[in-house]
Amino acid sequence: xxxxxxxxxxxxxxxxxxxxxxxxxxxxxxxxxxxxxxxxxxxxxxxxxxxxxxxxxxxxxxxxxxxxxxxxxxxxxxxxxxxxxxxxxxxxxxxxxxxxxxxxxxxxxxxxxxxxxxxxxxxxxxxxxxxxxxxxxxxxx
Amino acid sequence: xxxxxxxxxxxxxxxxxxxxxxxxxxxxxxxxxxxxxxxxxxxxxxxxxxxxxxxxxxxxxxxxxxxxxxxxxxxxxxxxxxxxxxxxxxxxxxxxxxxxxxxxxxxxxxxxxxxxxxxxxxxxxxxxxxxxxxxxxxxxxxxxxxxxxxxxxxxxxxxxxxxxxxxxxxxxxxxxxxxxxxxxxxxxxxxxxxxxxxxxxxxxxxxxxxxxxxxxxxxxxxxxxxxxxxxxxxxxxxxxxxxxxxxxxxxxxxxxxxxxxxxxxxxxxxxxxxxxxxxxxxxxxxxxxxxxxxxxxxxxxxxxxxxxxxxxxxxxxxxxxxxxxxxxxxxxxxxxxxxxxxxxxxxxxxxxxxxxxxxxxxxxxxxxxxxxxxxxxxxxxxxxxxxxxxxxxxxxxxxxxxxxxxxxxxxxxxxxxxxxxxxxxxxxxxx
Numbered sequence: 001x002x003x004x005x006x007x008x009x010x011x012x013x014x015x016x017x018x019x020x021x022x023x024x025x026x027x028x029x030x031x032x033x034x035x036x037x038x039x040x041x042x043x044x045x046x047x048x049x050x051x052x053x054x055x056x057x058x059x060x061x062x063x064x065x066x067x068x069x070x071x072x073x074x075x076x077x078x079x080x081x082x083x084x085x086x087x088x089x090x091x092x093x094x095x096x097x098x099x100x101x102x103x104x105x106x107x108x109x110x111x112x113x114x115x116x117x118x119x120x121x122x123x124x125x126x127x128x129x130x131x132x133x134x135x136x137x138x139x140x141x
Numbered sequence: 142x143x144x145x146x147x148x149x150x151x152x153x154x155x156x157x158x159x160x161x162x163x164x165x166x167x168x169x170x171x172x173x174x175x176x177x178x179x180x181x182x183x184x185x186x187x188x189x190x191x192x193x194x195x196x197x198x199x200x201x202x203x204x205x206x207x208x209x210x211x212x213x214x215x216x217x218x219x220x221x222x223x224x225x226x227x228x229x230x231x232x233x234x235x236x237x238x239x240x241x242x243x244x245x246x247x248x249x250x251x252x253x254x255x256x257x258x259x260x261x262x263x264x265x266x267x268x269x270x271x272x273x274x275x276x277x278x279x280x281x282x283x284x285x286x287x288x289x290x291x292x293x294x295x296x297x298x299x300x301x302x303x304x305x306x307x308x309x310x311x312x313x314x315x316x317x318x319x320x321x322x323x324x325x326x327x328x329x330x331x332x333x334x335x336x337x338x339x340x341x342x343x344x345x346x347x348x349x350x351x352x353x354x355x356x357x358x359x360x361x362x363x364x365x366x367x368x369x370x371x372x373x374x375x376x377x378x379x380x381x382x383x384x385x386x387x388x389x390x391x392x393x394x395x396x397x398x399x400x401x402x403x404x405x406x407x408x409x410x411x412x413x414x415x416x417x418x419x420x421x422x423x424x425x426x427x428x429x430x431x432x433x434x435x436x437x438x439x440x441x442x443x444x445x446x447x448x449x450x451x452x453x454x455x456x457x458x459x460x461x462x463x464x465x466x467x468x469x470x471x472x473x474x475x476x477x478x479x480x481x482x483x484x485x486x487x488x489x490x491x492x493x494x495x496x497x498x499x500x501x502x503x504x505x506x507x508x509x510x511x512x513x514x515x516x517x518x519x520x521x522x523x524x525x526x527x528x529x530x531x532x533x534x535x536x537x538x539x540x541x542x543x544x545x546x547x548x549x550x551x552x553x554x555x556x557x558x559x560x561x562x563x564x565x566x567x568x569x570x571x572x
Binding site (some may be wrong): 004005007020023024027028029031032033034036037038040041044045047048067068069114140 | 292294295297298420423424425426491493495496497498499501502504505508509512536
């Protein structure tokens with residue numbers, strides 16, 4: 001089997017002081033692996049969005065980075081609260097961010113659409129009361 | 142490509158004590174201490190001069206040209222960086238400085254601030270193109286540009302393709318002097334009076350074009366004493382002063398932004414601060430930003446390591462000089478914009494020096510090994526091993542450039558175990 005790298009990051013709910021740290025490490029990792037600038041650009045954007053989503057909207061979870069010679073995979077898995085209406089959540093401009101997040105400049109309702117736009121493949125599974133899993137892959141040309 | 146490329150920043154081995162000051166502060170992790178002496182990893186060094194500033198033993202130096210080197214040319218033109226004007230607190234008149242400089246043996250003086258006027262116009266024109274990726278990033282500070290090449294490969298396309306003010310000033314100075322005096326351009330040498338080593342390196346290895354129009358770089362420190370004494374003596378010829386306040390303002394961080402896009406720009410000084418904001422730009426967090434200006438040194442070029450005056454004092458002096466005639470007019474005619482090579486002839490490429498291996502699979506395997514090694518290290522980031530952090534130490538071990546026993550904490554642990562083994566051995570053989 002081809003070499004595959006796996007890194008798992010714990011992301012705490014509401015932890016704004018450490019928000020973005022997982023993304024910074026992921027970017028550094030990809031640079032060291034020699035990812036192209038185009039891949040880096042797309043992963044950077046999606047990765048930060050998804051990490052912030054975990055901080056702002058979820059009850060905490062993990063962000064997993066997988067790298068194999070063909071693709072980069074990012075998996076965000078949280079423990080709730082789950083999204084009641086995924087179609088609505090995927091609509092540009094729709095946001096449920098609280099006041100605290102908005103004053104920090106988040107919550108423009110572009111998060112999920114932005115991730116989808118940057119990923120080669122995008123999948124979201126959610127169940128209210130259980131949690132949300134987002135899987136994004138990025139092809140390495 | 143030659144194995145060792147030119148760098149202005151060098152190490153004087155005899156003075157180096159092998160401490161961790163430069164090691165810990167290098168923004169590209171380009172320094173290692175091996176055998177009690179610092180070493181600079183050529184491919185990673187961006188010539189920012191941080192190590193020169195933080196070395197308590199003055200073991201890090203910048204190589205620039207001596208003043209005597211101007212004699213190589215029949216005609217000599219001085220190109221003072223705008224930041225030079227901030228070096229003489231009492232001087233309120235730029236002409237005085239320019240005339241003093243000319244007295245030192247130059248046939249003419251051409252302000253790099255004038256080059257900055259033209260470059261500002263060129264960037265204003267570029268910003269009219271909505272297709273350029275935003276934010277458009279300044280190309281003025283070579284250390285900052287190399288930082289992007291080394292650490293932010295996804296942002297190289299944002300760097301504006303306009304040449305540096307010193308390049309434009311050199312082209313203009315040569316053309317005008319040759320015409321006025323009816324001499325050949327190749328007999329003219331243009332010497333940049335530089336506040337920083339990165340500009341020296343940029344003359345030897347231009348970024349974005351093949352050859353520099355500048356023929357040498359003389360540090361501000363080299364001429365400071367002589368120029369100070371000339372200031373009082375020099376006759377004042379006001380015609381040497383051609384730049385606008387906007388061009389002069391480039392000497393400090395924010396000056397370029399003010400000249401090209403005051404309504405929607407951001408300027409950041411200090412290389413570590415630049416890294417933090419570039420991370421945000423990389424994540425597309427600064428949406429809507431038009432122009433970004435980064436400077437490696439505190440305060441911008443006024444904070445360059447080859448200046449005499451304190452960065453903040455110089456900044457205040459520049460502020461006075463750059464706010465004499467508030468206007469947004471750069472005084473650049475359309476002829477100037479087409480007459481010179483203002484734009485890059487080559488595209489800027491990322492430098493993959495942080496890459497662990499050309500082969501992705503091998504790189505992945507190395508990365509796993511690094512994480513494994515890192516987990517066994519104490520995580521003090523003390524630098525005693527000669528690598529700046531435990532992580533870089535783990536990378537160095539995996540790349541074959543260090544061994545585990547370079548870590549004094551691991552060594553201590555090993556000695557403790559061996560001592561215990563000796564005791565055990567002694568006890569079992571007592572009978």
